[in-house]
Amino acid sequence: MSTENQPSEGSAPGEGGVATEVGERPTAARTNRPGQPTAGPGRFMAAGAPAEKALDFMGSMRRLLRLLQPQRAALAGVLVLGALSVAMTVVGPKVLAQATDLIFAGVISKGLPPGATKEGVIAGLRAQGNSTLADLYTRVDLMPGQGIDFGAVGQILMIVLALYVVASFFGLVQARLTTRLVQNAVYQLRRDVEEKFARLPLRYFDRQPRGEVLSRVTNDIDNLAQSLQQTLSQIVTSLLTVVGVLVMMFLISPLLAVIALLTVPASVFVAAKVGKRAQPQFIKQWSTTGRLNAHIEEMYTGHSLVKVFGRRAEAEQVFKEHNDTLYTASFRAQFISGTIQPAMMFIGNLNYVLVAVIGALRVASGSLSLGDVQAFIQYSRQFSQPVTQIASMANLLQSGVASAERVFALLDAEEQEPEPAEPARPDPVRGRVEFHDVSFRYLKDTPLIDDLSLTVEPGQTVAIVGPTGAGKTTLVNLLMRFYEIDGGRITLDGVDIAKMDREELRDKTGMVLQDAWLFGGTIAENIAYGADDVTHEQIVEAAKATHVDRFVRTLPEGYDTVIDDEGGTVSAGEKQLITVARAFLAKPVILILDEATSSVDTRTEVLIQRAMNTLRAGRTSFVIAHRLSTIRDADVILVMESGHIVEQGDHETLLHSGGAYSRLYAAQFAEAMAETD
Structure with a gap:
């Protein structure tokens, strides 16, 4: 599996950033304990915490001695x-x-x-x-x-x-x-x-x-x-x-x-x-x-x-x-x-x-x-x-x-549900995904997704669009089991993913997020991060397919060029290309693209889109994007509002229906289409 950072819409987890989708993931800014700092670089932590309660000194000492x-x-x-x-x-x-x-x-x-x-x-x-x-x-x-x-x-x-x-x-x-x-x-x-x-x-x-x-x-x-x-x-x-x-x-x-x-x-x-x-x-x-x-x-x-x-x-x-x-x-x-x-x-x-x-x-x-x-x-x-x-x-x-x-x-923090003793495995793995009356909420008193049902056939490309806070990223987070659902079930080729081993489930999934993540190492090592036992020739092949090779060869050290953990030696678009190459090399059954082309220019986006078409071939793909060039060719477009799928269909059908997608298109994509056409 190729996973570019933990999933989020608008912020990486743990950075304290406030999620850009209201209702998407609650951050420290909204779920603070008393005295907990407010998160986000633009929303500074509250200074001056209340007085702390004393420890159970002897109990902690006994545990320390253990x-x-x-x-x-x-x-x-x-x-x-x-x-x-x-x-x-x-x-x-x-x-x-x-x-x-x-x-x-x-x-x-x-x-x-x-x-x-x-x-x-x-x-x-x-x-x-x-x-x-x-x-x-x-x-x-x-x-x-x-x-x-x-x-x-x-x-x-x-x-x-x-x-x-x-x-x-x-x-x-x-x-x-x-x-x-x-x-x-x-x-x-x-x-x-x-x-x-x-x-x-x-x-x-x-x-x-x-x-x-x-x-x-x-x-x-x-x-x-x-x-x-x-x-x-x-x-x-x-x-x-x-x-x-x-x-x-x-x-x-x-x-x-x-x-x-x-x-x-x-x-x-x-x-x-x-x-x-x-x-x-x-x-x-x-x-x-x-x-x-x-x-x-x-x-x-x-x-x-x-x-x-x-x-x-x-x-x-x-x-x-x-x-x-x-x-x-x-x-x-x-x-x-x-x-x-x-x-x-x-x-x-x-x-x-x-x-x-x-x-x-x-x-x-x-x-x-x-x-x-x-x-x-x-x-x-x-x-x-x-x-x-x-x-x-x-x-x-x-x-x-x-x-x-x-x-x-x-x-002592509460852990995720343990893996099943005998995990189920779909055989064969084709990529058919079904949501059966799925319900989920981050906060008990704040409903987000209620009774959502969806069927995605193997090889289909599903685009998910909707306003901020609609639950787009949450949908794929639940599919990856980053969060456990509150009701219903999600199946992969007929097998309930709750009965599968998380690592095995995620190994079948490739993910490219808006916030590209690179670690300190060579470009070749970063591309190979999502796959095991790959050769240099396979790395180069994946780089060529995703147009990474064209800028890597301009670097003095080529694929051996060392980049830092912030990717400071390459541009934002080049970072995104490397993460796409990483997902390409992993060859997952399910592909998740969350605003994967948001950091690149128009020409690079065209190159990435071509690579994505090759990558998506024969794979079930979920694409979360606002750019028209990314979603117009999807087999199915889901329009989400307040955790519900309000419309679904292809681009032309939804555009002429005069519904939520049409309004969203008119509000967000009309100008972009004019420039593209």
Whole structure:
């Protein structure tokens, strides 16, 4: 099948353009959700969206974590490596406390008379009334007359160094594994989104500005990947550190551990309150980013029209309003969320002061050694640090969840009806098309086509004419199953197309639209786009039949000339010729021409018309056109008004009937006929 862009009358889908046929496809301009930008380069998006509702944060988080389920082995590896790294890091201060005790004992022991015993020194101090110092010495391993045992201290320091080196190695491997895990998850998410696009009905893209969709696929997924990358490993490490440190603190001193835990409720309360205020701002930040992207994309696509109609100032004003809204939302989100870390640091400092003071009193009373208190202070820092880190990552986490919610909304969008398990196939395919009492409407309350019946015999050329909004393009859209009918049925050679596979149905159909679509590649590649396994000779043959060859041979690179995705290196008429050649090469059973010659001059139109006569031979053809040269030779001309066929017949019969076609001819084609004749 050769399909030149998605079908529309007057605008391409997803560009946000307002359809030129009222009632044809509803665009974002008419079906906006609250706060959705108004579409079209000439109808700027409404600035200043209403405040966004908060996400189901925990529900979205659970769904986000489910993305990692297929990689359970890697996730288990992250947890194991994190646990090993944290275990060695947590043990470090306890081992280091032994070195502190050795140094402290050595300093005190050096000042004591050699030969004295620990018990004697303590008894002497109590006899002198110095009970406090005596209590302190009870926790010290005194060796009177000896100094610091630097050999033992060195061994302990080497053990601590080895622990930290191995912990760092495990942390490095964990970070690499986390990177692989996250990137694989995001890779799969992008694939899911791409596959979702294939299952979405055209209605979805009618209601979404292109920039908004692109923002979800690019900006939001990139932000989600960055958030997961920066938070997943850190959160795992931080949570394990909290657990490990808490265990060590209770082993050293349950009293000090309870005191350290007193600040946890305050930390949780602060993080929860601030996070609740920041989350709506993150949602607004990313939704506004989508609207801003949609506006920029529309203004870029319609740049020429914006300048021609002098709307640059208005476009800049709308951009400024969206940009200001984005700035405000981003500033508030980052500022509010950024207050978590200093608040947590303040609470952590209070915890440090409490532990230091009470720990000193415990050392003085002989309940703890100096090394234990030093280790406990380290643990209190290690305990508050991961809590602070988790809180400081709240902005990344909230931002990532806000983006995830937008991507999930796309993935949850209503899909088109699934393909039948056992699709029907017409045999043979001759091209007989029948509409049986077909009804369809884009909006539930706005009827468009009601009880339309039509029979087109194989090989017939059917021209469809009518005023704007009559339903001409809708008719062929329904035949292609771009939309599903609300009532009745459409058959191809007696087989209901609803029971056929969409891809197989469209493979039998060639389509040339008013808005020619070319992709970045050579001219030969663009012509061959609608067919499989074609040779260069077949491409040239199709080009000659459609008069593409005559201008291609004037180009320096010929068929290897590279054109960009906008076709800027060829004229509008030449673009249209290439798309006609594409349909010619596909050799479809059914041919649909929707204003296919509207962008070419009179001489080129004659050439295309000759090619079309060859192309239509033996094929069922539907031609939507206003130019008389395109429709006067059709086997049947259908005149549509308000979704109904009001007249049908050949050109001469309808012209002399004095009905709707005659009036349309007099209004639109009389002058053109005079020029042609």
